[in-house]
Amino acid sequence: MSVLGNAGSFLFRCLAQRNATKTGFNVFVTNLCLSDLLMGVYLAMVGTADSLYRGQYLSYERSWTASAVCKMAGFLSLMFSEVSALIIFLITLDRFIVLRFPFSSKKFRQKSALLASSIVWTVGFLLAVIPLLPVTSHWEFYGHSGICIPLPITRKAFKGRDYSLGVIIILNFILFIFIAAGQSVIFTSVRSNRLTTDTTKKYQDTTIARRLLTVVVSDFACWFPIGSLGLLASAGVHIPGEVNVAVAIFVLLLNSALNPFLYTFNLLMEKRRKTLEMRLIKVLDARVVTRETDTEHNAACRGIQNIPEDLTVNDAVSVLAHSLLAKETTWEKLTAVIACVSSDGNSDVQ
Incomplete structure (x- = not known):
């Protein structure tokens, strides 16, 4: 062996x-x-x-x-x-x-x-x-x-x-x-x-x-x-x-x-x-649409479509953080996902 x-x-x-x-x-x-x-x-x-x-x-x-x-x-x-x-x-x-x-x-x-x-x-x-x-x-x-x-x-x-x-x-x-x-x-x-x-x-x-x-x-x-x-x-x-x-x-x-x-x-x-991480990044990226005119929290949240009901803040941070380090996403997309998930009651930050 x-x-x-x-x-x-x-x-x-x-x-x-x-x-x-x-x-x-x-x-x-x-x-x-x-x-x-x-x-x-x-x-x-x-x-x-x-x-x-x-x-x-x-x-x-x-x-x-x-x-x-x-x-x-x-x-x-x-x-x-x-x-x-x-x-x-x-x-x-x-x-x-x-x-x-x-x-x-x-x-x-x-x-x-x-x-x-x-x-x-x-x-x-x-x-x-x-x-x-x-x-x-x-x-x-x-x-x-x-x-x-x-x-x-x-x-x-x-x-x-x-x-x-x-x-x-x-x-x-x-x-x-x-x-x-x-x-x-x-x-x-x-x-x-x-x-x-x-x-x-x-x-x-x-x-x-x-x-x-x-x-x-x-x-x-x-x-x-x-x-x-x-x-x-x-x-x-x-x-x-x-x-x-x-x-x-x-x-x-x-x-x-x-x-x-x-x-x-x-x-x-x-x-x-x-x-697996790249697959999830693509799914999340596809659901994140940032708008230059959106300055309010609720407006930013409206720019994110089809967020899963069971998606937590930790899920978004864990996945997008890796892609951020690899320069495959942006801070705007990361914060937009966190803001929307938090407002929808899916927050589960440890």
Whole structure:
């Protein structure tokens, strides 16, 4: 499901959203999707081994953990998990800059986003390949567990544990602290968004921030427990060895499988909402006829025809406010609808 979901999401962004992919934000999201897709390959490799050795794993444990396939699986897991964490950090940084400094020229464009993504993939590759170098080969880093990656979330000692703790726990923990802080600022900016001050571009940026929030929260919820368990184990707290398997199977699987559905589902729902919204805007616009000579309230109300009996002020404001931000209607039409609906007793302002 993880591989299929991420593959579908990746193709959707590359084909259906070809023009949108040219923006810095979408470059990052496409790279995140690709990273999760390749993480699904790791999970498929481990899952296949589990099926092959089920019921007789103890007899083949050493041959599996020492195999080239296990080393490759561990390499892929470490590389793509770090790439995902770094890409999410870049996405948060991009949204932070856009929302907090909307008039700044220092933003991620397509070229700068591609450069930053290339650096992230290089860093992820280097972090994953270091345990395979001749000077560190004695660690047998990727052969300490059946899941092929030594998560330092128990008190069990093994060669290369300090490296694993530094990369998987401390580095990711620091990244997600910054991500949490950045998302808090972004959330505050979204909540403080006001119709009277926001431009169309600001409204679009806010919409993207809302769409992104679920993806970041999902990744944070998956990786924060791993960091917490690692720090607790380092502090001497006993963590059962079975937690390694549970984390790999459920946390990593949930993370890589859920992401594509979150950001693609959010995008599709946003398109559906806009389609329905535009239909309602057309209906309301067709019923609003402003007159330059109408200065009195009752005269303005006579200029609006066929207002539904159950239409409330909130309905009119909610729909026309979005079209006003997109410059698809005018203040005159908005106030005319509100005035008429209020006078007809349909007011229901919260």
